[in-house]
Amino acid sequence: KLPIIIDCDPGVDDAIALLLALASPELEVRAITTVAGNVPGERTLDNGRRVVALSGRTEVPVHAGCVGPLLGPVMRGKYSGAGGLGGTLLPEATVPLAAGHAVDVLTAELSAAAAAGKPITLCTLGPLTNVAVALARDPSLVRGIAQVVCMAGAFVAGGNRTPTAEFNVLADPHAAEIVFRSGAPIVLAPLDVTFQALATPARVAALRGMGGRITQLAAELITFYDRNDPARYGEPGGPLHDPCVIAYLLKPDLFGFREANVSVELTQGLCYGQTVGDFFNTTDRPRNAKVLSKLDAQGFFDLLWERLASY
Ligand code: BDR
Ligand code: CA
Numbered sequence: 001k002l003p004i005i006i007d008c009d010p011g012v013d014d015a016i017a018l019l020l021a022l023a024s025p026e027l028e029v030r031a032i033t034t035v036a037g038n039v040p041g042e043r044t045l046d047n048g049r050r051v052v053a054l055s056g057r058t059e060v061p062v063h064a065g066c067v068g069p070l071l072g073p074v075m076r077g078k079y080s081g082a083g084g085l086g087g088t089l090l091p092e093a094t095v096p097l098a099a100g101h102a103v104d105v106l107t108a109e110l111s112a113a114a115a116a117g118k119p120i121t122l123c124t125l126g127p128l129t130n131v132a133v134a135l136a137r138d139p140s141l142v143r144g145i146a147q148v149v150c151m152a153g154a155f156v157a158g159g160n161r162t163p164t165a166e167f168n169v170l171a172d173p174h175a176a177e178i179v180f181r182s183g184a185p186i187v188l189a190p191l192d193v194t195f196q197a198l199a200t201p202a203r204v205a206a207l208r209g210m211g212g213r214i215t216q217l218a219a220e221l222i223t224f225y226d227r228n229d230p231a232r233y234g235e236p237g238g239p240l241h242d243p244c245v246i247a248y249l250l251k252p253d254l255f256g257f258r259e260a261n262v263s264v265e266l267t268q269g270l271c272y273g274q275t276v277g278d279f280f281n282t283t284d285r286p287r288n289a290k291v292l293s294k295l296d297a298q299g300f301f302d303l304l305w306e307r308l309a310s311y
Helices: 012-022 041-055 102-116 129-137 139-144 173-180 199-209 215-225 243-250 298-308
Strands: 001-007 027-034 120-124 145-151 186-187 255-264 275-279 289-294
Touching: 001 012, 001 102, 001 243, 012 027, 012 215, 012 243, 012 298, 027 041, 027 102, 027 243, 041 243, 102 120, 102 129, 102 139, 102 186, 120 243, 139 145, 145 173, 145 243, 173 255, 186 243, 186 255, 186 275, 199 215, 199 298, 215 298, 243 255, 243 289, 243 298
Parallel strands: 001 027, 001 120, 120 145, 145 186, 186 289
Antiparallel strands: 255 275, 255 289
């Protein structure tokens, strides 16, 4: 099994990503850590605990993490509703809050992984604050990281919170830059690829037609989250950004990618928080990231719906 830690800010698409991961026997989810993002930290934490309770995987610990960015203004998501999980609230039953701050848990897990020679894959579905703080405190933790697979950034697609910036990067651009420069292998699922994971009405109807304990609730969540902005996405429906990270771990062949140096614009101005990819080696900056660019959307939804229906 692939050992992973999921750092997230649930959020509807984070919730779907967690449900995908927790239903996947290929993955060993060692911990879930939460961070402020879509909604304030106490809400992302509560939402994370609700999702784990819903999944029945109550042995998976959920740890509270950073409640604000390293620098810069606090940003919140636009599309997840005030509570972060739309109008469709998950059952209140939660798993207990696990002891230990997210940064300490990342530190302990990554040091142990480095010592054992069994590096862990980090999946980041929100602002990168927790991972950046852990790496700033102890850069040698990078030896315990197999790769960091991040829903982060935007290239040709343009941004979703400014003309050039994607939310998870814009919400803590300095943290993103720390992680991208850390030396850990980085895989980015930017908007360019996540916009292709479009939960169209036909796809959501297919989910509703499937059996299982949580398919109807998942369909409700996804429908609430529906952006319905065909001018942007080509068709009606909302993009399921964060599940792309988990799908990449399960079936990397669903994705095409390009390698590049990726860094973050930290100068205050029009392009603050933009991810800048040097795809054609116009600088001497070393390649540090695989940037996912293409998605087999049918294969993605077949996988996601099958796993959601398996509950
Ligand atoms: C990202 O921002 C959040 O609102 C979503 O959960 C996703 O992680 C998309 O820009
Ligand atoms: Ca998220």
